[in-house]
Amino acid sequence: MALLEVSGLEVRYGGIHAVRGVSLSGEEGQVVALIGAHGAGTTTTLRAISGLVRPSKGTVRFAGKDITSMAPHQIVALGLSHAPEGRGIFANLTVDENLQLGRYLRTDNAAVHKDREHALSLFPRLRERLQQNAGTLSGGEPQMLAIARALVARPRLLLLDEPSLGLAPQIVQLIFKIVKTIASEGTTILLVEQNAHMALSVAHTGHVLEVGTLVHSGPAKQLAADDAIRKAYLGVH
Amino acid sequence: MTKFVQVCLNGLTLGSLYALIALGYTLVYGVLRFINFAHSDVVTIGAWMAFVFCGLIGWLGTDSPIFAMPFILALSMAACALLGFTIERLAYRPLRRAPRLNVLITAIGVSLFLQNAGQLKWVFGTQPQAMPKLLSEQALFTIANVKVPVVDVVIVVLAFVLLVWLQYLVFRTRLGQAMRAVSFDERTAALMGINVDWVVSITFMIGSALAAAGGMMYGLRYGTLLQTADSVWVLLGLKAFVAAVVGGIGNVRGAVAGAFLIAFVEMFGAAYRSPQMRDVYVFGILIAVLILKPGGLLGKSTVEKV
């Protein structure tokens, strides 16, 4: 059975029908890419999974449990971490305090310490800035902190919302390398990206979302080779 | 010299009372970004609850045991914590996602409800009552010919202890970290596994308990409890609110700094200029700070619509 199973998901914001019947699943240990242009509804899909918005229809199952109507803090407790879009970091707290919030629900201190060290070894730049106010981070550092903070929760499923957004190509490479590392260590990842090329290169399966509806789904290699997708999302003409 | 010392001591005592009350405004604003206009009524009810508990137990004169004051204080703080919890649960939580104006109007409604319910015959009534003398009026010691009464010392020490405790809570504990996270971004805080509703409830309870301490100590110092809608209470709450704004609303240290600044200006203005103008000085500071540093003395200068 898949770790994550989303079926027939619909989300409305008042009159706006942002997600219109999305179904997807993620097998344990896999990376699933969800690709969409601006406003396609990818962030909304992630929010519905992590409980930040209530879907109007459909179900979300995680690790065999129906989590559709659970509160976000209860979903986190089941092992699902969501590194939100853009700056989902607490700019009024230090980098260290942000990391501590990542482990808010954990009581296994020794294991937490190991996970924290591991996260910091993936992002050595954060270690130099532990006592710095998170609001002063720049470049790819906020994203690094958001990912590191999610890792300190030791999730079974990690939702990443556009981790490469607004970053220099070199940093994008670095972030994707780390996404790959995290996946190879056994964490299941649902990755939202506009950068389809990079996302499909690290994913096992992929989905393409257009105006709230999935228009393509399949193995990542196959999607990357698909002409229509290459034209629309890979900048190949 | 004697007058100067006396005025300083009065400022210290009054500042302590303002600080206890101002913190409730600032804590709630910190997590929910809204002004709880019913906070000053929790102060009033805290004082009256202390009176009621004293009556129920029979501690009405100076012959009360030494532990009467802390015991009544604990009861009154607990009762107001429960009141704060209830107000948030019933009146504000259903409006968490509503426009801010709706919540403000609701807060004014809650305030009017408490002020008027408090005057009912079977609640506190409309007659002024004498606050039981749980603390001796004897001077504890004398500085520069100024007698310092026990009640003043207790107020300053109590405020100091509670402020240090709050400072520790907010900046050194897991709960405090959760409060600061919710204050910055409620949604992301929830993604960390923080139960936002619970943090908001606890915040209201802490603020209300501090309000009760402020109200009861105010009653012990000034001796008379006026009916719950009296302008004395409204003005007390308003000045504490001014203190929170002057210090930078949402900022715990700022509220304390603002409280002492307001109290000293008020006391010095009253003693050396004109006693009738004391409230004018307080609101004068408010206006000056709002013009010169809109975010408050220790606050960030962000533009925030209330």
Ligand SMILES: Nc1ncnc2c1ncn2[C@@H]1O[C@H](COP(=O)(O)OP(=O)(O)OP(=O)(O)O)[C@@H](O)[C@H]1O
């Ligand atoms: N809180 C909201 N209230 C109303 N409409 C919203 C809200 N959030 C998103 N929308 C709308 O829902 C649609 C999908 O938004 P969403 O944020 O999911 O897009 P997205 O795929 O993440 O795109 P991007 O991140 O590139 O902007 C958009 O039309 C957006 O304007």
Ligand SMILES: [Mg+2]
């Ligand atoms: Mg988005």
